[in-house]
Amino acid sequence: MNIRNVSIASLLAFTTLSGLPLVAEEKADVxxxxxxxxxxxxxxxxxxxxxxxxxxxxxxxxxxxxxxxxxxxxxxxxxxxxxxxx
CATH class of the missing domain: 2.30.140 (Spermidine Synthase; Chain: A, domain 2)
Structure with a gap:
């Protein structure tokens, strides 16, 4: 696996995981x-x-x-x- 594939996979994982708290906050909002x-x-x-x-x-x-x-x-x-x- 080359550095480009690792970078893309890392970026996708970071984007997915960083968005989870925002979704939880939206649902719990008053x-x-x-x-x-x-x-x-x-x-x-x-x-x-x-x-x-x-x-x-x-x-x-x-x-x-x-x-x-x-x-x-x-x-x-x-x-x-x-x-x-x-």
């Missing part, structure tokens, strides 16, 4: 709220948002229980907690 989207929220469990040192818009993730008792998640845009403290 759906984004869109204006007018119906939400059935009976109880909010938690709201997570990235830490920020400046007042800015961040993407938060809300975990909630709907009226049927099913736990769901949705992401939405909001002002960071720093904005409230100012």
């Amino acid at each position: 759906p984004a709220y869109e204006y007018g989207m119906p939400l059935d929220i009976a109880r909010v469990i938690r709201i997570e948002e990235p830490k920020s040192r400046v007042c800015e818009v961040v993407r938060a993730k809300m975990t909630y229980v709907n009226s049927q008792g099913v736990t769901e998640r949705v992401s939405f845009l909001k002002q960071s907690e720093v904005c409230v403290l100012q």
